[in-house]
Amino acid sequence: MNVFAVPDLPEIRPGDDIGALIRERVDVQPNDVVCIASTIVSKAEGRTMDLDSVVAGDRAVEIATRLARLTDDEKDPRFAQVVLDESVDLVMDAPFLLTETQFGHITVNAGIDRSNVPDADLLLLPSDPNTSAVSLHESLGAPVIVTDTCGRPFRFGQRGVAIGWAGMPASRDWRGEYDRNGHELEVTVESVVDELAATANLVSGEGDGGTPVIVIRDFEFGEHEGSDNLFREYESDFIRQALQEWEFEQ
Template identity: 70%
Template sequence: MELFPVPDVPEIREGDDLAALVSERVDLRPDDVVCVASTVVSKAEGRFADLDDFPAGPRARELAARLAELTGDEKDPRFAQAVLEESVDLVMSEPFLLTETRFGHVGVNAGIDRSNVPDHDLLLLPKRPSESAERIRAGVDADRVVVTDTCGRPFRHGQRGVAIGWAGLSASRD
């Protein structure tokens, strides 16, 4: 296996054509697998949000207060509300919010990113990452596309990349 990064990637903006961006920078072959970070897909799809978009309900205020008590750090109940709204299930609420997304991914804080959004507070995961992968696949000379997300490993150190969406290949659920 050989891995090739996409060189000279500009800051991704809403509406950017990710297939064109990859195709212009990498000479792809049909048997290649293109992996695209969910952050990149979310930015291109305009999945930006602000904390004020998520007025905190009673459950979110309760979760934020409990997490603040456990960690000693203040927690914004609007963020807890965003996590609840982006999830179909709250798998675990202590010592962090472990959730299941609408597309079956289990991860911390519904995969919401707070670090890669200079003009907003939050970046949400793609709504339908396999559909996103299919759209990218339609525009590149590769048969397979994977949308990845970086996930912590509960109760362990380190991060790992996981497939949250795919096109042109079968995947197994973890």
């Protein structure tokens, strides 16, 4: 597998054609997987916001006040309001906001970013990353993964994850296949789009790298069944159920 960054991309503005900008710089092959940071997808789609335009409701004021008390750090209730607006469920409200976005991704602060946003206070996640990925897939003629950086339960640090994809399954389904000892695999479903997103993040990096698009060449999915299940449903997400029964105490 060969992994490389698309060079010399400009600062993305609303309305920019990301697919065209990539094609101008790289001869994308049909079997490439193009991993595109959600930040530039959001910028192209105009998903920015200024806090001056936000009016905080009572719930947002309550959340910000409580978090400020718990963390000894001032919290802006307008930011809390934007998080609530971008979410369909508040999984945790202390000591930080863990939410389910409108497209099913569970992340801190609804994935709202404050870094590398030159013309606004906040950068929101794409409203529908799968739809964004489909459009980019059609433009590029290759599978596309829209990526974000996300923390992990039980482990320190962040890594790249997929929040949207098109042109390939989300997962390899190994169930029904066999290991070397002839034992049938019963539960193994490998989240390929997350693994490729994490691979891309190794090359794109964080901070001021300025390389938000990564091409993964010569990846082979293999002769496996595919699955598009990525976000676990509430009924089988026992950790989420437990979190909603838990209350933070300082």
